[in-house]
Amino acid sequence: MKVEAVRxxxxxxxxxxxxxxxxxxxxxxxxxxxxxREIRTPIVERAELFARGVGETTDIVHKxxxxxxxxxxxxxxxxxxxxxxxxxxxxxHGLYAKGGVAKLYYLGPMFRYEKPQKGRKRQFHQYGVEALxxxxxxxxxxxxxxxxxxxxxxxxxxEGLFLRLNSIGCPEDRPRFREALREYFLPHRExxxxxCKRRLEENPLxxxxxxxxxxxxxxxxAPRSLxxxxxxxxxHFERLLGYLDALGLAHELDPKLVRGLDYxxxxxxxxxxxxxxxxxxxxxxxxxxxxxxxxxxxxxPGVGFAGGLERLILVLGEREPxxxxxxxxxxxxxxxxxxxxxxxxxxxxxxxxxxRAGIPADMDYAGRSLRKRLQVASxxxxxxxxxxxxxxxxxxxxxxxxxxxxxxEYVPLGELVSYLRGRSRRR
RNA sequence: AGGAGCGUAGCUCAACGGCAGAGCACCGCGCUGUGGACGCGGUGGUUGCGGGUUCGAGUCCCGUCGCUCCUCCCA
Numbered sequence: 009m010k011v012e013a014v015r016x017x018x019x020x021x022x023x024x025x026x027x028x029x030x031x032x033x034x035x036x037x038x039x040x041x042x043x044x045r046e047i048r049t050p051i052v053e054r055a056e057l058f059a060r061g062v063g064e065t066t067d068i069v070h071k072x073x074x075x076x077x078x079x080x081x082x083x084x085x086x087x088x089x090x091x092x093x094x095x096x097x098x099x100x101h102g103l104y105a106k107g108g109v110a111k112l113y114y115l116g117p118m119f120r121y122e123k124p125q126k127g128r129k130r131q132f133h134q135y136g137v138e139a140l141x142x143x144x145x146x147x148x149x150x151x152x153x154x155x156x157x158x159x160x161x162x163x164x165x166x167e168g169l170f171l172r173l174n175s176i177g178c179p180e181d182r183p184r185f186r187e188a189l190r191e192y193f194l195p196h197r198e199x200x201x202x203x204c205k206r207r208l209e210e211n212p213l214x215x216x217x218x219x220x221x222x223x224x225x226x227x228x229x230a231p232r233s234l235x236x237x238x239x240x241x242x243x244h245f246e247r248l249l250g251y252l253d254a255l256g257l258a259h260e261l262d263p264k265l266v267r268g269l270d271y272x273x274x275x276x277x278x279x280x281x282x283x284x285x286x287x288x289x290x291x292x293x294x295x296x297x298x299x300x301x302x303x304x305x306x307x308x309p310g311v312g313f314a315g316g317l318e319r320l321i322l323v324l325g326e327r328e329p330x331x332x333x334x335x336x337x338x339x340x341x342x343x344x345x346x347x348x349x350x351x352x353x354x355x356x357x358x359x360x361x362x363x364r365a366g367i368p369a370d371m372d373y374a375g376r377s378l379r380k381r382l383q384v385a386s387x388x389x390x391x392x393x394x395x396x397x398x399x400x401x402x403x404x405x406x407x408x409x410x411x412x413x414x415x416x417e418y419v420p421l422g423e424l425v426s427y428l429r430g431r432s433r434r435r
Numbered sequence: 436a437g438g439a440g441c442g443u444a445g446c447u448c449a450a451c452g453g454c455a456g457a458g459c460a461c462c463g464c465g466c467u468g469u470g471g472a473c474g475c476g477g478u479g480g481u482u483g484c485g486g487g488u489u490c491g492a493g494u495c496c497c498g499u500c501g502c503u504c505c506u507c508c509c510a
Contacts, residue, residue, distance in 0.1 A: 067507090072508080123507090314510065378469065379468095399468080
């Protein structure tokens, strides 16, 4: 029996990896310009971190998380998202002691046990930013601006995207809003789907983003979180809207946007593509002012977002790959063709010499015919073929063939590097 | 988790229940030391896996695994 990859865990082959490298490089550059620095946290965490951080009742934790005991019986989890980890690390290493706002970003694999489909794998990749230590709505605006900026850098048209925005209030508003929702939905209990009946008890907010038609009908008339904000939250939201207008960032207020994680407070948003079907969200985020405290740290407000690489690449894949992609493809400049088996030793020496001089060079190890090797050389996009055989050994030189013009000349071994370098530059 | 469709060569796909094929790719030769074109030839398969029906199964039936799409959830 052939061993195959685990379900929902896919290989990214070299051809596609080029596009990944490009997208990742753009993201890293964009967030760096905004002042965010990378943080790398472990993929494995205590399961408790996500139960407390993301929320026990969320689908992500109670249905989709990879949980397993280690050899000592400690319950561990593959991270389903990274915000909880970043905040954990922020607390653990006392980053708050530095004062100011900690601006952090991450990029890496996440894991959720779901039925795989297009743009959704069990191991998938997210990038995200977290800004910790400020309640200023200007920071919310910056984070949203950064989200748009990343899309711009990747060449996604603004018209193809839209920002969904809402405020779900602070922990003081939440119980009141929850009660209002419960009061509203209770008479309609029998019209709700089984999931929502459960949500009615556990977390009535989540009924709002249920996609079952009957639930949607009922939810259409539900109270809005925006109408239940305290004065502080209302002011925060209004100032954010003002900043977004000043930045020229379009947004659509969506009272049904509540997001799937419990830690969100106040601002929540999603940047979505109009060209994607049901799974249209390219990134999502918001404010999480209570998370640090919930994880045992000092009360620290935070705001951030996370985006999916797979989905981004899906959207980008429908367009022509930008030139920047091809800059990352490295083929050999020089392809070496030892003629006769006795010349392999010298060929290896020449290869090592060229490579140490920074000239990409390669040769065939598959035992192919000379003709075939020459063919491969041009397929790989090499500029020169370099023959070394009996004739060349006698001359202490290599025969260099320009694969563009067909011009050939003998170059003494000692001058190879300078010869090839000079040529490459002039071109 | 529920629903639908599909699994045949590395890839894209053919084959009425009756000898498993084509194109591309790969390798060789034409050219014993010279590329992109062309021509000729060749390698490559437990038809996803396991059962069943049948004289005979890639084809029909059951199961299983995987993929795709939808619902759901989300990134």
